[in-house]
Amino acid sequence: MATMADFRTSEKSWWCPGCGDFGVLAALQKALVDLGTEPENVAVVAGIGCSGKIGNYINSYNLHVVHGRSLPAAQAIKLANRELTVVAAGGDGDGFAIGMGHYMHALRRNVNITYIVMDNQIYGLTKGQTSPTSDTGMSTKSTPAGNIEKSVNQMQLALASGCGFVANGLSSNQKGLVEVIKQAIQYPGFALVNTYSPCVTFNKVNTFDFYKSELIDVANIEGYDRHDRFQAMKVLMEHNELVQGVIFEDKNPASYESLYPGFKEQGIVNQDWNVDPALWEKTLAQYK
Amino acid sequence: MATMADFRTSEKSWWCPGCGDFGVLAALQKALVDLGTEPENVAVVAGIGCSGKIGNYINSYNLHVVHGRSLPAAQAIKLANRELTVVAAGGDGDGFAIGMGHYMHALRRNVNITYIVMDNQIYGLTKGQTSPTSDTGMSTKSTPAGNIEKSVNQMQLALASGCGFVANGLSSNQKGLVEVIKQAIQYPGFALVNTYSPCVTFNKVNTFDFYKSELIDVANIEGYDRHDRFQAMKVLMEHNELVQGVIFEDKNPASYESLYPGFKEQGIVNQDWNVDPALWEKTLAQYK
């Protein structure tokens, strides 16, 4: 059984002291330990950003892709070797600015991976520009007079796209975050785990305290049914997405892998790729 | 006053006989005529696809961009010369596959342009592959065993992204389509006009007859309030987006142009770009 130590690396962290990303990293490591996964069977795909550095600090097979494209890579890893536990992780800019198109399609495709967003509502690594999740009105390096765009509602988009598992957590709420990540990894389809992971250096508005005071937990919503997509949408709209916990779970998920004709239980990488001569002849015959 | 003839070109159409795109083209031309616009003051930006050929047939300033990127160009044209009427048009693949990211951000940015989608739920120009709006289960060249992805709900996405004007029409319903396009163009913000524009060659499922029998009109929904974003979302979810008419309109829209500090009424292209020496000196002074 792997321990926390097994999932840590010797790398010194490049994150600022107090950065929300520490908590997300720790929660992910704890969830993997609790689920009894082994480091060699975990693939973490990270985007570009402060958040994207997560791969430096978790001892697993890590792919650090180009900005905004963690999801296509993560889906492909899973399809190439479905025996692995695959997690994609990245920032709000990475996922919802340049990566928005891939996000929307991953939601529809429903490959069995977990996507952890480290949302700090700002561009951290490039030193504080407006991100798609920055609040309207927020003044940043790129919008000194205030952001005049509407912010992305990533969880509503997930619901509207048919995503089967939508959860949200706060970096400092370890217990809650570990729990949703565990459920997300166990969910047999595409699972979104949005996390609020404050940037203590460039975002002075959306701080730990802000989230602690604003976030409501679905557990505390009278008669909330996490299997009701419509109710989930309603709650998110009403509370401007400041809701945590598992917000929606589809009762009968059918992953892309499970629907693809002829797809095998064994990972493609572990199969014998030599072509059966009979199949080869049959295929050639079509061209005679 | 410009006439239909003024908005037509001498180009022979490359569309198949009976293609839904003829109707969308005609409706757009009629709407422009009805609104009293002049061809030289209209810019049409089209994507790549059968639908994207629309620019060949309408006498206006036309920009035929690369696949999936009509919206960034259309928004920029409007920002460079807000005196123009700017329309972006393209197919479902162009807009919601490769163009999905730009679509999601145009919805948030709210530049005052109109986006007409010619949705035939298939890739026409590349001869019949699955598109993001193809029905789940649909068998095409690229998914011969049936499409296993959930289809995009473009109108729900528009609502979830804060889009202020969401309408839907059918190519063969000229009266209705002309009306919604007129309202869309008059709407002082980003306006989505989705249209069902059947591909008579490659899509034998989603035909004119299919839509005629399936589409319900918001006008016929008891007590429907087009200013209620939430109700709009509900109706779209319930009817799998097979709803036509103006589905949502934001009562108090504020376009990107109207919010951008110091932005002038006169189009940038018509302004004098020579720098005021005082401003130049003041700017240089910061580096002394």
Add this chain to the structure above:
Amino acid sequence: MLKEVCWQIGGEQGTGLDSTVEVFNTVASRAGYYVYAYKTFASRIKGGHTDFTTRLSVERVMAPSAGVNVLVTLDQESIDLCAKNVYPGSIVLAEEAINPKLPEGVDVKLLTMPFNKMALALGNPLMKNNLVLGASAALLGLDLEGFKAYATSKFGRKGEEFVALIHQAMQEGYDYALTTWPGLNLQIEKGDGKERLLMIGNEAAALGALAGGCRTVFSYPITPASEIAETLVKIFPKIGGMAVQMEDELASMVACIGAGFAGSRAMTATSGPGISLMQEALGLASMTETPVVVVDTQRGGPSTGMPTKQEQSDLFALAYGGHGDSPRIVLAPGSVEELVPLTAEAFNLADNYHCPVMIASDLALALFQQTVEPEAVKLDTMPKIDRGPIANPAEMAALGRDVFERYSKQTNENGVSPRSLPGMKHGQFLATGAEHGPFGKVFESAKNRVYMMDRRMKRIQNVKTEAIRYFGTPNADIVLVAFGTTLGAAQEAIATIEKSTGKKVGVIQVRLIYPVPAEQIKAAAAGAKLLVVESNAVGQFAFMLKGTGYNPAEISSLLKYDGNLFTVEEIANAAGVVLAGEAQYLVTGGGAGVRATEDPTITLHA
């Protein structure tokens, strides 16, 4: 007795001409003829002119024919556009009902036949196509039995009556032509009856991927590449593979990197616009040393360009398109037949050199049918799957964690070190597009940077593959340099040039475009002047040769960028001019023939 004939049919796009042509080509191939079938078409679905040309011969042919023996047309437009292709004195066979007229000054025999009326008489307008086939067979001197046999096998399940009707139509067309125009029918040698294959390059690339162990394909539809994925998506369900239509090319390329990282053999297929979109991700594959294979079916560029026209203008983008210095390997197949083993080999190269391997196909190679010899695609003659340097799982597990170095200085003779695959204990590492140290962790020390950069770039200079092939006469006076579709015409031109000039002619087929095999070409040319024949406007490959140090004085260029294929005649004429020392830089096409031009290399004029 003719060794070859050329048949052309013209009409309106989207009216089913293609199925008639499909029958004709298949029957010809089954009769034991070599077939090269090409076409003119537009980026639209229905309407507009299209024409299909089939060159069939008792010897291998891989280039457009010099002329047409029999042109069948169902509309006037096709006569206006295609009659000029017909050999003087040869035949244009047209539908009587359109009372066709010949354009000014074309010396051909215009024959008419009431296809529609005869079809109606047979009670089925579709029989028109079979009447056309019958008449064509008669005029070309082809055995009608082959056509009938095809109909029997193809439409058997539709019932005997239907088959009998088809046979009757074919026969009536055949008889009508023979009896109406006695003596006009050609006599072509009988085919050898050997069973060969007929396929387009995209199908060949798909077969190569299958044989090469590729089980993961991520792509986005685009002309002229779509058939590659569309072929595999039908085969994969039988063997547990997966061909996924992605949302765009950026996703396709990154997905290939993910699959390659996971250890499967991944491929994407696209055309120019997709290649441009993949540039950033290609750099990621180079940086992370991840094997991926990319097929580029080049088409008219730039931008949307001419999606249905031939061009070879992506060489720069394929070799140098990304920011920064990154290793890539660019292969070029010379025929449909060669695409099968070459594509399979691409996966072995990717696994051995840990970088992107790109296949520079082109529209004509991708979409035009060529005869493939069964011997050339025998499964046991395909390159064996060679995974290249992969760490030993047992050893790694024994070593414990943080010992295995993915980017270790212990490399093989090619400069490549073993990679670990997810699932292997203690093989964990970080694959990042940022500069990194031995374990893959981000590391920017100057010393490390230089090592890593050299490691990546030097390795591809040792690629072991058959970079070039020499054809024709040794110690030639002039050597044609060609790749892709152009190779066929160049090879055929050898004899023509030698005949017309009396000089010795060779052809160097470039199979490895990048890294540029300049020394190998120099050695093979053995002092002879080079005439680089390529389908682009600036002489991209000639530029690459010069940039690599090849003496500019020894390089002549023949360029064509009007969207059409090189003809044997054009190449022969150009070679004549160069041999005569009359010009160094030549262009052809665009309505005019071979002509001298200034150096096409883009440079600032004085």
Add this chain to the structure above:
Amino acid sequence: MLKEVCWQIGGEQGTGLDSTVEVFNTVASRAGYYVYAYKTFASRIKGGHTDFTTRLSVERVMAPSAGVNVLVTLDQESIDLCAKNVYPGSIVLAEEAINPKLPEGVDVKLLTMPFNKMALALGNPLMKNNLVLGASAALLGLDLEGFKAYATSKFGRKGEEFVALIHQAMQEGYDYALTTWPGLNLQIEKGDGKERLLMIGNEAAALGALAGGCRTVFSYPITPASEIAETLVKIFPKIGGMAVQMEDELASMVACIGAGFAGSRAMTATSGPGISLMQEALGLASMTETPVVVVDTQRGGPSTGMPTKQEQSDLFALAYGGHGDSPRIVLAPGSVEELVPLTAEAFNLADNYHCPVMIASDLALALFQQTVEPEAVKLDTMPKIDRGPIANPAEMAALGRDVFERYSKQTNENGVSPRSLPGMKHGQFLATGAEHGPFGKVFESAKNRVYMMDRRMKRIQNVKTEAIRYFGTPNADIVLVAFGTTLGAAQEAIATIEKSTGKKVGVIQVRLIYPVPAEQIKAAAAGAKLLVVESNAVGQFAFMLKGTGYNPAEISSLLKYDGNLFTVEEIANAAGVVLAGEAQYLVTGGGAGVRATEDPTITLHA
């Protein structure tokens, strides 16, 4: 009296060192010294080592200093990393509290000072920085009054007391150093007191865009380009311009095309990864003949590479990165000062040649401060706005519809025909990335294709701009070829090389990278051997020269790709080796000095 001194300060990233440096540099500039200020930093926000170096001189300096006179460090790591930069016998001034140790074998004077204690005594830990500034001023022989004056003007609004405190801290630091180490203080000539500007290249590019009439900027943040948009977003609201942060670089480039099509002057600014992503859209601009300007602040590549390190490795991507053959113009500024007019000129070139104009900046040029002479950035000396060929609205309106041809064969001497702008009556046309006819409508005729391709490609060969500049001694024995940041070191190397070798040395500054001004360079070199000095691994510009026909034998290369800047010494050493005929291809950096290497051009080894 020294003509120049070099000051370096090291510490932890994100702890405010930069503001101390900002003060030091501004004061030095205001005192009338020429400043070149560079830094080492990592792609992280807080923590990790960073150091800032300021070279100040009574003469223009644009290259790293040969050594440091005074290194101020607040932590041991900085001593370990930077002490080696200090001139033998010169000073390392460190915080006493860390009881610093010098690394083995560095011969420098280690002085310590209780900055923290003194600051606390002053009742404000922030005063540490002012103590550092005071002590530095004393040791370098700089006038303390300038520092005090700065504090007065900068912090005046914070109240006299605060200003007085700062003055006191500066004075105490100054006095402490003078009294504790009498005689150790250097004597530098007084600055001439002239008021000059001090800015980074990104600010210069923003100013150039402002002067050039650019009012529409569409970009996406990226290191090291972000400051360009961030500077303009502050200015534009004053003049009705708009700087929009787009969702990515693909959108940014296409948006620029939209704005250019609409008639405004549009610019985007990015770095390598963005350039790779823009390749497809750049082809669209080329095809539609739409003016756009792109600034590429090159950084270590490929992929994410080294985002905070110097490199010049995007030349291939900028010139040849897209699929197909498409016209582009690539400019390279040689200094921050030059970036202002050059950026303004870029818009005139775009409007006159109707194609993308790219500015190949680099990280050091983009982010490091250089002194700018006020005369060089006088508004009335900036290139006048020249819109290039634009149709006459009145004429067009009079002609009626379907007469004006956007892609007309009536072109000016450059091969460019007038464009109409939306809003102009009867100027309507289709701008498409597909091949098109005179009205822009999709048209694939072979003849038209050849005309359009030639029209697009030939025009850029006539670009009228100052392609190169020659510096140094005429009829030189060796000519250094340099561009971007590297120009500064090359120019400074002239004297060094002439002194050490007695040979005549020239420098050719390449201001136009593409189309390659090979003939112009050949003429300027006047037979001299070239030593191309560039920051990449394969000699990209040397390759471009050779590909354009330049004799390979006349081209030597000096390459550096370890992320650091060329030093004058490295260039001088390399020139010596080449002049001595000892080697043709040289590399430097990565912990070692100039050394011979094999031909860096990527080619398949025999």
